[in-house]
Amino acid sequence: MEYQSLSPSTMLNPTPVVLVSCAGAENPAAKNLLTVAWAGTVNSDPPMVSVSVRPSRYSHELIRSSGEFVVNLVDEALCEAADFCGVRSGRDVDKAAALGLTWRKAEGLELAPALEGAPVSLSCRVRNQLSLGSHDLFLGEVVAVSVRADLLDGDGSLHLERARLVAYSHGLYQSLGPVLGFFGYAVARPEALSRRMAALLGRGWEMKSARYQAADILRAVLRPGDRAVDATMGNGHDTALLCRLVGRAGQVFAFDVQESAVASTRERLRREGLLDRVRLFHAGHEHLREHVGEPVRAIVFNLGWLPGGDHAVTTRTETTLSAVRQALDLLEPGGVLVICVYPGHPEGKRERAALEQMLARLPARRFNVLSQSFPNAGDGAPVCHAVQRQAE
Numbered sequence: 076m077e078y079q080s081l082s083p084s085t086m087l088n089p090t091p092v093v094l095v096s097c098a099g100a101e102n103p104a105a106k107n108l109l110t111v112a113w114a115g116t117v118n119s120d121p122p123m124v125s126v127s128v129r130p131s132r133y134s135h136e137l138i139r140s141s142g143e144f145v146v147n148l149v150d151e152a153l154c155e156a157a158d159f160c161g162v163r164s165g166r167d168v169d170k171a172a173a174l175g176l177t178w179r180k181a182e183g184l185e186l187a188p189a190l191e192g193a194p195v196s197l198s199c200r201v202r203n204q205l206s207l208g209s210h211d212l213f214l215g216e217v218v219a220v221s222v223r224a225d226l227l228d229g230d231g232s233l234h235l236e237r238a239r240l241v242a243y244s245h246g247l248y249q250s251l252g253p254v255l256g257f258f259g260y261a262v263a264r265p266e267a268l269s270r271r272m273a274a275l276l277g278r279g280w281e282m283k284s285a286r287y288q289a290a291d292i293l294r295a296v297l298r299p300g301d302r303a304v305d306a307t308m309g310n311g312h313d314t315a316l317l318c319r320l321v322g323r324a325g326q327v328f329a330f331d332v333q334e335s336a337v338a339s340t341r342e343r344l345r346r347e348g349l350l351d352r353v354r355l356f357h358a359g360h361e362h363l364r365e366h367v368g369e370p371v372r373a374i375v376f377n378l379g380w381l382p383g384g385d386h387a388v389t390t391r392t393e394t395t396l397s398a399v400r401q402a403l404d405l406l407e408p409g410g411v412l413v414i415c416v417y418p419g420h421p422e423g424k425r426e427r428a429a430l431e432q433m434l435a436r437l438p439a440r441r442f443n444v445l446s447q448s449f450p451n452a453g454d455g456a457p458v459c460h461a462v463q464r465q466a467e
Contacts, residue, residue, distance in 0.1 A: 089242035089249065090114070092157050094147040094193065095126055096178070098186040100140040106178060106188055108170045109134035110161030112243045113210070114146060122217040124199060127210040133165040138213055141186045142201040146215075147193035151239045152319040152347055154248050155299065159323075174323070175351040183219035192348045194238040196221045236275060285459035286377070288447055289413045290316060292461050293373055296411045297321055301372040304405070305329040306360035306398055307390065311340030313375050318349040327353040328367050330360045360398035363405070370407035378426055379417040392425045396433060403442070406464040414462075419455030427458060434460055441465055 095109045113127040124146060128135045138144045149157045156174045163170060171178065171190075178188035181198045189196040199215030226237055241248050254275045260268055290313075297303060299322030305314040308329040317327045331337055337357045344350045356366050360376070376399070380389040402412050418427040434444050443463045449456040 089244035092149040092241045092243045092248060094149055094157055094160060094190055096145045096147060096188050096190050097134050097137040098141055098188060099137040100186065103186050107134050107137055107165035108160045110157045117214065123214055124197060124217060125212050125214050127212045129210055135211065143184045143187035144199050144215060145181045145187050145189045146197040146199060147190040148195040149241050150194050151241060151250055152349065154241045155322045176348045182221055189221060192346060194223050194226060285415045285447065285457035288459045289375060289415050292411060292413050293320060293375060296373050300324040302326045302369060304367060304371050304374040306374060306376045307331060307378065308336055308340045309377060311343040313377055314340050314353060315343055315347055315349060318344065318352050321352060323352055325352055329353060330356045330358055332359045359394055361394040363398055363401040367405060371405050372407060372410045374402045374412045376414040378415060379423055389422050391422065392429050395426055396429055408464055408466040410464050412462040414460040416458040430460060434462065
């Protein structure tokens with residue numbers, strides 16, 4: 076292989092993307108967020124991390140005076156916020172307020188706050204400050220760690236592979252790819268390797284779940300700045316996914332006839348700092364065109380009843396068909412409609428049959444239709460339909 080020499084530079088890639096939160100000793104109300112791409116682990120006992128900050132940065136004085144900072148890990152939902160915090164100064168703008176983010180008390184610290192919604196927050200006390208040239212390096216002892224509850228199993232096991240963390244590589248933010256191994260997998264016994272990898276990879280796409288297929292399609296189609304619709308918000312899982320995918324520059328429209336669904340979705344989005352990119356409608360999806368007037372990139376339907384709700388309240392065939400017709404009209408070229416159908420109840424069986432008839436009649440010159448079903452799982456197994464509008 077041939078190589079070419081380059082000038083000495085910080086070419087160590089990828090690096091973690093973190094949002095460092097801090098507050099000044101003289102004015103604790105002056106809280107700030109700083110994006111740091113140069114952060115790392117430097118010791119395990121006691122646990123210590125480092126962050127490098129230019130002396131000219133607003134946060135440098137806050138960290139120096141307070142002797143505290145919090146390292147907040149960044150997931151896909153916070154990626155755009157991280158970029159914003161890296162190109163705007165806290166001297167000029169209240170970044171958290173501008174982004175709709177909120178603070179929470181950082182365990183073990185007096186002044187520096189933690190960021191609400193971050194997957195993991197490390198509370199750090201400054202143990203040393205080293206002037207290196209362009210940057211000062213702050214060595215921080217980790218005095219406490221807080222982890223978002225959805226990343227923990229019932230037995231307390233941490234699963235960071237679920238967090239969809241972001242890395243920084245040569246000027247680009249990138250999501251982490253599939254799990255390739257675990258610590259020690261190169262020397263693991265074959266049976267242990269197979270068992271551990273199956274457990275880890277099982278967190279990704281699974282043929283047994285229509286919802287996994289739907290989520291994979293949405294991730295492949297949507298980009299920051301797009302518009303998307305959740306036609307059945309339920310408890311807000313799909314709505315939150317769409318909001319993360321379209322970013323702060325995008326727009327999501329979400330519908331549900333049940334007030335409890337709207338309330339639980341709003342609370343979920345508030346916790347994740349996503350309310351600034353969504354419009355929630357307490358209305359049936361058959362009113363789609365009344366509220367959405369522009370073409371959209373993706374629309375998702377998750378039919379049936381509200382999980383944990385009254386099973387007597389379910390989507391209905393007639394209104395579903397009306398909403399799907401409107402959704403097809405709203406799709407922009409290349410846009411995708413994804414429908415998860417659950418035929419394990421009488422109305423679900425009607426919806427499945429009616430939708431299959433409707434989709435089979437769509438003109439092939441305008442739409443591509445893909446259906447995933449499970450013939451060996453019985454009549455009640457979920458079905459995923461995907462419809463893509465062809466470029467005109």
